[in-house]
Amino acid sequence: MSIQQGFIASCLSRAVVEALSKTLGVERKLLEEAFETGRLKVSKPPSKSMGDYSIALHYAFKTAGVKQGDWPALAGRIIEYLNSSSFRDECFISSVEFANGYLNFHIDFTRFSRRVIEAILTGEVEGRVRSVGGGRMVVVEHTSANPVHPLHVGSGRNSVIGDTFARILSKLGFNVNRRYYVNDMGRQVAFLVYGVSILREKGVKPPSDFKPDHWYGIVYALTNLVIEERGLLRKLKSAEAEFWASLSTLLSDQAVRSILPESVVHSLQGVLGKKAFNKDTVKLVREVEDVLKGFEQALSSNESYKSLKAKAESYLKLAGEYAKTQRLIRRLAIQAPEAYTAISSSIVDPEKALAEIRGLMKKCEEEDPAVLALFHEVSKSVIDGFRETLAKLNISFDEFDWESSREILSGAHEAVRELESKPFARREEGALLVDLDAAAEHSAFVRDLFHPDKPGKFIIERSDGTTLYVTRDIAYTIYKFRKTGAEVVYNVIASEQAREQKQVKAVLYLLGYEKEAENLFHFVYELVRLKGLRMSGRRGLYYTLDELVKDYYTVVSKIYYETGRVKGGEALSGEEASRVLEDLAVANARALLLSVEPFKVLTFDPGRLEEALYGSTILYSYVRLQSILRKLKGVEPLENLREIRAGALGLSWDGYEPSEVEEELIDLLADYERVLVSSYRDLKPNRVLEYALALSNTVNKFYESHRVMGEQRSEARAFREALVVAALTVMRELVDVLGFPHVRKI
RNA sequence: GGGCCCGUCGCCUAGCCAGGAUAGGGCGCCGGCCUUCUAAGCCGGAGGCCCGGGGUUCGAAUCCCCGCGGGCCCGCCA
Numbered sequence: 001m002s003i004q005q006g007f008i009a010s011c012l013s014r015a016v017v018e019a020l021s022k023t024l025g026v027e028r029k030l031l032e033e034a035f036e037t038g039r040l041k042v043s044k045p046p047s048k049s050m051g052d053y054s055i056a057l058h059y060a061f062k063t064a065g066v067k068q069g070d071w072p073a074l075a076g077r078i079i080e081y082l083n084s085s086s087f088r089d090e091c092f093i094s095s096v097e098f099a100n101g102y103l104n105f106h107i108d109f110t111r112f113s114r115r116v117i118e119a120i121l122t123g124e125v126e127g128r129v130r131s132v133g134g135g136r137m138v139v140v141e142h143t144s145a146n147p148v149h150p151l152h153v154g155s156g157r158n159s160v161i162g163d164t165f166a167r168i169l170s171k172l173g174f175n176v177n178r179r180y181y182v183n184d185m186g187r188q189v190a191f192l193v194y195g196v197s198i199l200r201e202k203g204v205k206p207p208s209d210f211k212p213d214h215w216y217g218i219v220y221a222l223t224n225l226v227i228e229e230r231g232l233l234r235k236l237k238s239a240e241a242e243f244w245a246s247l248s249t250l251l252s253d254q255a256v257r258s259i260l261p262e263s264v265v266h267s268l269q270g271v272l273g274k275k276a277f278n279k280d281t282v283k284l285v286r287e288v289e290d291v292l293k294g295f296e297q298a299l300s301s302n303e304s305y306k307s308l309k310a311k312a313e314s315y316l317k318l319a320g321e322y323a324k325t326q327r328l329i330r331r332l333a334i335q336a337p338e339a340y341t342a343i344s345s346s347i348v349d350p351e352k353a354l355a356e357i358r359g360l361m362k363k364c365e366e367e368d369p370a371v372l373a374l375f376h377e378v379s380k381s382v383i384d385g386f387r388e389t390l391a392k393l394n395i396s397f398d399e400f401d402w403e404s405s406r407e408i409l410s411g412a413h414e415a416v417r418e419l420e421s422k423p424f425a426r427r428e429e430g431a432l433l434v435d436l437d438a439a440a441e442h443s444a445f446v447r448d449l450f451h452p453d454k455p456g457k458f459i460i461e462r463s464d465g466t467t468l469y470v471t472r473d474i475a476y477t478i479y480k481f482r483k484t485g486a487e488v489v490y491n492v493i494a495s496e497q498a499r500e501q502k503q504v505k506a507v508l509y510l511l512g513y514e515k516e517a518e519n520l521f522h523f524v525y526e527l528v529r530l531k532g533l534r535m536s537g538r539r540g541l542y543y544t545l546d547e548l549v550k551d552y553y554t555v556v557s558k559i560y561y562e563t564g565r566v567k568g569g570e571a572l573s574g575e576e577a578s579r580v581l582e583d584l585a586v587a588n589a590r591a592l593l594l595s596v597e598p599f600k601v602l603t604f605d606p607g608r609l610e611e612a613l614y615g616s617t618i619l620y621s622y623v624r625l626q627s628i629l630r631k632l633k634g635v636e637p638l639e640n641l642r643e644i645r646a647g648a649l650g651l652s653w654d655g656y657e658p659s660e661v662e663e664e665l666i667d668l669l670a671d672y673e674r675v676l677v678s679s680y681r682d683l684k685p686n687r688v689l690e691y692a693l694a695l696s697n698t699v700n701k702f703y704e705s706h707r708v709m710g711e712q713r714s715e716a717r718a719f720r721e722a723l724v725v726a727a728l729t730v731m732r733e734l735v736d737v738l739g740f741p742h743v744r745k746i
Numbered sequence: 747g748g749g750c751c752c753g754u755c756g757c758c759u760a761g762c763c764a765g766g767a768u769a770g771g772g773c774g775c776c777g778g779c780c781u782u783c784u785a786a787g788c789c790g791g792a793g794g795c796c797c798g799g800g801g802u803u804c805g806a807a808u809c810c811c812c813g814c815g816g817g818c819c820c821g822c823c824a
Contacts, residue, residue, distance in 0.1 A: 038764025
């Protein structure tokens, strides 16, 4: 386990650099580099009895050309140096041993604890953490889901990762600007707008008991599905006609007649006769297949048989799809009967509907003010629903940027004009094409960006003069830098957009925005997969973020009312309880969506939420720390933390030797700064969650086995009080970063 | 056809970038623990040799190569 940096780790690195350069004669600079690159690093021994920290010397010995037989002797000299130098004191070393090529350090926790606790209580740690960003402006764009249906757990993952990352940046002292890019142009919104205009014509109003995003989600899916259903119905009818025709052909085929017995021919004719009053063609098709089954081999090379078989197959396949689509429609019709009736009666000819939608899109792309306004208006209602959902999860934005806005659109045209004159751009059949392959020949930046793939080409302006998504995205990216004066822009966007993000970055660079291109980061995250449900907005199939929170509320309530409360403790009032349960639900939802490394697919089973209660675990130990201090101090700990910290600084516990669990807690607390910085540098906000969980577990162990109030020995009581205050201080920061509500009691 | 990402106990996941000592957690499973700061907790147990195969190395879950499996991308879509 590597634990670069950190309180003691950085001190030990310095100590070992000195020791090695003195004893092995290796250049100091080389050793420092080795620590920086991780060739040498501070880690934890497999067992506590071996030491608290260790450094593997294999690499150093090897580079210095020391033979394995000479290791112990040299190690002896290294240890001698460490023991006699000031590092022994500085790094809280109580003893050093050599074993198996490792330098193992035992730490004087009595002194180390004092240092760690003081650094936390005085705000030294906080201050250092906040100095990382130095007030630099950064933009985090996240969520940016298409406003055509509610946020589902997939978009929710984006929101939580983006928001947590923004919170980390903010803790680190960056000036963070959070933005949401609303894609209110294009095909998906056109479908929704088409459905909405039908409802308006028919006077169907959004019901008041629906959140707008949920309502429009149904409208959007119904529009898609009804058009699909109509299309399928047409195909189904013609497939049916073709099937009957090919059955007649078969029956009049002499070759077939010579193979089939008269009785079989008869029953086939019987089936054919029923087609006029058919109720269930699927059944009839199956009947024909059944009847012919026994003659499959005899007929296998017969053309009319082969044709019939193919027709039957394609008919059944279509019928299956049709039935499935109908089921999906029925599902939605039950939820919104008026909407269903209106849409279903208005859409008769699917071609006509699609043509009208295309017309809407065209007008939108041509920037027809009335159509743009309509697109914008509908999108805005959905976004209002998003805002509500996100607010519940403690997620908010500084700005919503609309794709249809004047600034973006004119920026897009401007980008086109600028690109037009570039040697790597050319007109092809009227459209403007950016040839990044050509650009890459002269630009190492572009080459490296796509390596080892070919950069490829892409269209940036249609032959009719309209712009595309990527064009507007280029304009938007420039806008983000200009508008905010940001040094760095992070786009939290799904991995499927990786190519488009590279195209934007490349074009930015080629347009002369070199610094911006270099400071534009695609924060990649992967999709969410559910066990037992394939999400599809177009089909109205999704597990929404609202449902996730609601389901967690149910889970958490069940635990609260059934298994909790066994051991006294003052029960919360009904109102307080539901507030707390709501908070727990939010924490659990956020934690779940953050729990996996962003670039890995997150899979979970909505039916087994009770198995993923990371939020509860963290908040529970948070509450425990508070409850100790509440009893001890007689005040509300979170409200009086400043005073409590100051008070704890005055405590003295000289000579107290921390227990193993206490040492573990100290070690973890000392690691806070490192975790926060590394989660930012490596774009892994999930590390903060993991760290918070580890801290919670240790706090629980401590809580179980160490009394604070009941402790007789005054130095132990003082130490523990200070430790609890320090732990609560760090925990409060973590709860902030994770965006959890600051729960006081459970 | 080309490119990117992922593959660790029954399930989920950390470690991989910067190779080192018995691969950490969580869920689930088995067995214990509520007179003392709330048992949404704690203690103990069973369970993995890190997708497969080669290679580099004194040493590989980690680096390289070849496979296999899964996801994604290569539109005058967004």
